[in-house]
Structures are given as structure tokens and as C-alpha cells.
Amino acid sequence: MTIRQCALDCEAFAQLKHIYENREEIPAKMRADGVKVIGKLGCDVPDELIIAGGMLPVQIYADPEKELKETNVYLEYAFDPMVRAQFEKIVDGTYAGQIDALAISNSTDVLIRIYLYLRELHRVEPDKAIPEVEFIDWLFTRKPMHEARNELIAKIFWETAERWAGRNITEGEFFEAAKLCNDNKAALRRMQALRCEGRISGCEALVIIGAGFFMEKAAHTELVNTVADAAAQWPVIDAPKVFFTGSNQEDTSLYEMIENAGLLIASEDHDWGARVYDRDVNLDFTPVRGLADCYMLREFSGKKAFVSQRVAALNREVTQTGAEGVIFYTNQYEEAASWDYPSQKESLEAAGRRTFGLFKMLWPCDRNEGLADAFAGLAKSMKGGTD
Amino acid sequence: MAEEKVSKSAAVKKLQATAEASAYQKAWFADLKKRVEAGEDFAYLNADVPLEVLRAMDIPFVVNQWWAAICGAKRMTRKYFGLLRDAGYRDDLCSYCATAFAESLDPDDHKIDPETGKELGPWGGLPTPTIAITRLTCDCQSKIFELFAKNHGADFYVIENTIARKAPLNWFELDEDRWEELYDEDRLDAAVWELKELIKFLEHKTGKTFDMNKFKEVMELINEQEGWYKKLRDLIAECHPVPVTVVDTINAVMQAQWQRGTRWAADHARRLYEEVKALVDKGEAAVPNEKYRLMWLGRGIWTDFAFYQRFEQKYGAVFIWTMYLAMGADAYIRNHVEKDPLRALAARYIGMEDFLHMPPWNSQWYIQQAKQNDIDGVVYMVPENCMQAVEGSYFIKKALEEKGYPVLIFKADPVDERKWNAETMGGLVDKFIETRVIPNKDSKEKEK
DSSP, X not given: XXXXXXXXXSHHHHHHHHHHHSTTHHHHHHHHTTOOEEEEESTTOOHHHHHHTTOEEEEOOOOTTSOOTTHHHHSOTTSOHHHHHHHHHHHSSTXXXXXXXXXXXXXXXXXXXXXXXXXXXXXHOTTSOOOEEEEEOOOOSOOHXXXXXXXXXXXXXXXXXXXXXXXXXXXXXHHHHHHHHHHHHHHHHHHHHHHHHXXXXXXXXXXXXXHGGGSOHHHHHHHHHHHHHHHTTSOOOOSOEEEEEESOOSSXXXXXXXXXXXXXXXXXXXXXXXXXXXXXXXXXXXXHHHHHHHHHSSOXXXXXXXXXHHHHHHHHHHHHHTOSEEEEEEETTOOGGGGTHHHHHHHHXXXXXXXXXXXXXXXXXXXXXXXXXXXXXXXXXXXXXXO | OHHHHTXXXXXXXXXXXXXXXXXXXXXHHHHHHHHHXXXXXXXXXXXXXXXXXXXXXXXXXXXXXXXXXXXXXXXOHHHHXXXXXXXXXXXXXXXXXXXXXXXXXXXXXXXXXTTTXXXXXXXXXXXXXXXXXXXXXXXXXXXXXXXXXXXXXXXXXXXXXXOOSXXXXXXXXXXXXXXXXXXXXXXXXXXXHHHHHHHHHHHHHHOOOOOHHHHHHHHHHHHHHHHHHHHHHHHHHHOSSOSOOHHHHHHHHHHHXXXXXXXXXXXXXXXXXXXXXXXXXXXXXXXXXXXXXXXXXXXXXXXXXXXXXXXXXXXXEEXXXXXXXXXXXXXXXXXXXXXXXXXXXXXXXXXXXXXXXXXXXXXHHHHHHHHHTTOSEEEEEXXXXXXXXXXXXXXXXXXXXXXXXXXXXXXXXXXXXXXXXXXXXXXXXXXXXXXXXXXXXXXXXXXX
């Protein structure tokens, strides 16, 4: 199943797939034309402000083939493997040639450490080719003071974006950019509805969503809408629907393994999937209020939420998706979600849903022996056979 | 078994103040249990929670890290982590923070062994808390605390954490008086707001009232206590050989630190200083053949305190420094409390994470401390399963070694004896002393 011929035959999807597979192409071209490119690490960096400053936000991603020569010097073993590989590209000079600055949000404890380490590297090894780094320190608990503080955090990042842009960012520019981002999320939500109907596979969705990290928002929105128009006529995939929770999937390899086993990933809660289009900036609010509202009140993430919040969040998401089962999958050293799992499992199974947990997984996924067979067993059992 | 030969009981402690602290903790804990049994609210706190508020409100509490250390020293970890596994949790994560949660799964925690008549839980088990408070300084910690609270039927409360934008290298020169200069103003504002919210929560939950005068008194007692630690740290630093080692100071200080804000703790700190000063005046040495002065970075090895002493006879290598005394000396004192007591407390508690776990603040302090204490080598334990303790070991090692202090980094766990092998770890330290510390000191001596 994975990426089907009907998708490949769609010109808009083919364009998105090309961008997804050639992630440096558009940013390099735009940079050559004088547009500043801002790297993002973490899922809570506001695109709206970067775009309002006339810059292009791009997501930092890992290269699984790259030897971790630099990372092994600087990072302790407790950092998860994908973050380690992302860090390698930041400190070995790869990104210095691709981005003008790097914004890191405190979306996980690990990323806070990465920010501190990069800041310290700038201080103690200033000759290293590492982009300028800015940190965005949102508070994720939902108390009145945190709302006020998050507005301050938005203001601080606004000033940074202005410095990077080399000019003031007006409220008008902000609202224009926020509308672009909201329209993009709306298009992706159209696509998500088709996923839930079984017309778009998980792999296809990852491509559609992920391409947006490496191109202009308006162009992405147009392509997503065009794909959604076409996908409404694509055949419905006849496979048990599952929800994927856990580690970020920066490429389609794991989803391919799962969907080739005969399952359909109807949604997910990681940062390279459905979380991208979770909540709009409210255009009726002041800009900083709108940003604080959007980034503070998105669905509870696996990293920055309590167990009870995660149980409720997953129940909500799985119900909305109509998934029959949930795959929990976390990479080695990505530990936080492990504490949620027993309670989530209990709650989901009480509601009659299948759960399948895989933890301490090696990255990339093809390093795990027997994984494809495990998914095949799950698919068989969900289809009524025995696993 | 080699490990049994160097079990906890083999650690030789010499100070009366250390024994006194242990005895006090036991009596205090017994009294606490009585108060809880009588129906008082009881709070379980993470170490970086501003416990001063609870002290001022006379709400009994236990600190997570101290309790985990007790459980580790009582060798409960193997049992507890088995209980976690049985309940569907990973048994190889977050040992420091998950110990009490694991204990809450133990049906025998408050029972007596019918055959031996001994209590099955450590010190008879943790009384049932009604409040659990942590800070959001780690992705896992709040989840574990919430699970712990749920198991006990306690109210769960969290305090946010913010990351410093300002990072002056000399925090230890600024924190006592110039904290407005040390921190970003908005971080202090947010922390004060958090304290006010915490007070509201505690008043509502317990029916007790926060009294600002009592709170000031608590803050002044802490300044008094930590002032004695500063004098003690300075005294030990200037003594060659040292009068006491970390085996005494860790226990004497850590136990009393969790009693900070009480008259007993301030008086104990004074007695500790006076006892050590008397040893110095008599010319007594902890290890008369002291040749090499070692610094221990990281949490204490609670399951094997004798480890710190096993290099004394063989090499004259003495562990003289840990953060436990030095943090008391440098990180807690806040002068001029009366100007704004809550802001003074905010300036204490938000710094704990920064000072210990954030480069460059930790590395610069370690350099200053290595210099003051005339350190010859640094042994640095990095826990394998704790992101909170991931604190820039590369930068710490680099900073210290550039200043001429050899550093050994090794992986271990402070409370999980399953991951501890004294022979292997001892071998690493032996090799480090032989190949790095001794030659380094020899070459420094020649240079002199």
C-alpha cells in the first residue's frame, strides 16, 4: 500500500513528494535569492513570525547515514538517536551552509539541553561553524500567569525575528502570515479528514505534511488543497485503522513497514504528523496573545504533559480518528512517554481498542530485527486471525 | 562477594554531628509519622521545590531525593523496580525519581515481618502523603509525581521552570546579594508569582495560614545554617590534610539541608563546624597520609558509601569535595531577606537547576571550587537514565582539564545497586589515580 499509484499519478502529490525527498532544494534557491532561511528545532517555533519577517522557516532533520563524529564528543548517551543525528548536522557545519539562524523551542527536555550546549559551544569554541541560536521558552502548564509569560516569550521572539529580518515586523505583516499558516492548517485538516476515510495512507500523509517544512506556506497550501481535491476520488484503503503515538517520524520508512504489513495509519500525535495542524492562531486576538494561545493550548504533547493529560489527549485523538488500535513506538532514550503508556493502554483497552507497545527502539527503524514480522502479526490479529 | 565487602556498613564515619543528624532524622521521621497518622496533611516534594514555604506554614514534608537515598541505602531498589515492572512500567528509568512511586506499589510497605518483627518498608515505609509537589525541570518527573500522587490519593501540584537567558559566569559571587543582576528580571517575576500561587494552594488545602514574619524567620535561619556550611567548606578547603572526608560531610549536610529553616538545622550546622574546627585545632587528619585530594561530581553513591574510602590507604587519595556541602556554602544564602522575602526565595530556588545542570554555570563553579580546595583529580558520575542530570559533561571536563584538573567520567546510578559494581568502578578510579592524578600532581610539583 504505502504510497499508491493514484497518489503518484497526481501532479500536486508528485511535487510534494519531490520536495519531501529533496529538502534542501527550495531553501537553497530562496537563500540564493536573498531570502533568509531559519532552522527550527522543536515543534513550537512560531512560523508566523518568521514568515512575517519575510523569511523561510525550515525544520531541522536528521541524516540516519551520517557518522556521529562530533555528536559523540559533545553529547551524553542519554540523548535519543534522532536528536543526536540532528545535532551532528548542526555542529559539523552542514546547517551553517543552509540556514541563517536556528530557533529552538523547549518542546522537550532534550531540546533544552541541545540549546544550552549550542550556546556554550558558541562561547567556548567560537570558531565552530554553528548558526546563531535563539531559544523559545514557552510554559505549557495552563495557569493565568503562564498566559502572560508566554505573551512575553512571544514578544522576545518577535524582537529576535526582527533582528534576523533586519527590519521591523508590523502587526499587519503578522496577521497576514498568521492567516497563511491558518489556511495551511485548514488545508491539512481537509487532508486529515480524507485519511480518516481511508483515502490517504499514513505514508502519503507524511509526505504531504512533511513537504511543508521545506517550502513556502502558500505554495504548500495550494498543493495540499489540490491533493485533497484529487484524493476524494482515490480508492478507500481496506485495512484496520491504527493511531500512531510516539517518536517523530522524519521519513516514511517506519510507516511503510507498518502499512506494508496491512495496517492503515489514520493519524498520529508526533511533530512530523497531525500535530502540525492542531490549532490556529486566533486572528481576533492581539498578535502575542494569539501566539501564546496557539502554542500553549495545542493538544498535550507526549513530552510536556502529565500522564492524566496524555491519557485524555490520546483517547480524544483516537476517537476522532476512529482507529481500532494504537501503536506506541518510542526510540531508545526517548523515555518520557514510557510513563504514560501503562495508563494509556489501560484506558484504551477498556474502550475496546487494541494496543501494541514498542519501546527502546533502535533508530532508524530498519535496525530493529523482526519488526516487520511483529507488525504483520498485529495486522493479522486485528483482521481477526491470530498473531 | 566483593560488593559485600564494601557495603554501606563498611563506611567509617567519624563525626558526632553525622551520627547526630542520622539520629535526628529517625526521630523526626517517627514524629512525622505520628502527625500524619493523627490526620495532618503531609507533602512529598522534589528537591528543587521551595520547601521554605511549607516550613513556614508548619506543613510536614519529605524530600524525594533524601527518601530515594534512604531507600537506596536500605537496598530496596531491586524490589521496588520489580514492582514497577510488574505494573507495566519500565524498570530501567529515572531511578532517583521513580523510587518513591515504586514504593507506593508495595503492599508490604507499612507491614512488619511476622518472623523477625522488623519493619518491611524503609524506616517503616513512607507515610501516606496528601500533597505531592514537583517542578517541571524534567519531562519525566511530573509524570512520575502525578502517578505517585494518584497512588496515594494525594493532591498533585507543579511549579514551572524557566531557562536563563542571562548566564554570568560568576554566579557564586552574585547570588547572595546581587541576584537581580544574576537572573533575568522576568524569570524572578514569574517565580514570585509561582510562590504566591503555591501559598494559595497550600492555604486552601491545609487550612493553615502563611505568616510572612514566620517565613522571614525561616529564611534567616537558613542563612545562618548555610553560613556555617560556608565556614566549614572554607575550613576544609584550607586544611592539608583535611580533617574529614565526604563520607562525613555528605550525610551530615544532606540530612540537615532538608531540615533547613529550623532552629535544629542551624544549630546542627554550627555544631558540625565546631566539631570539625576542634579536629583541626587538635591537628587531626581524616587520612594522615593524604596525598591526593579528589572532587566528586554528581549525586552520591547512596548504595555504597565505603566506595569513597577505598582509595585512602592504597594511594592516600581522599574524596574531600562534593556538591552537598559546597552548594550549601555557595548557593543558598540570600542576604537582606527583609527587603522582599518571596523574591529572595525565588532567587534561591530558580537557581538550583541552573547552577547544577547548566553549562557554563556548573563548570565555572567547579573550576572555582577545584582551585579553592586544591583538588588533584575529579571523579564525575553521570547517571545513565536521567536527563535531568545531563548537564554538559563535555564542557565540565573540558573546562576543568584546561585548568589542569584531570577528570574521570563514569556511568553509574546513585540508588540502583543493580547497576553498581564496586570492583569495576574501583578499578576505573584506581587506573585514573595511577595514570592521571599522580603524574599530573608530580608534574605540578616539579613545576613549582
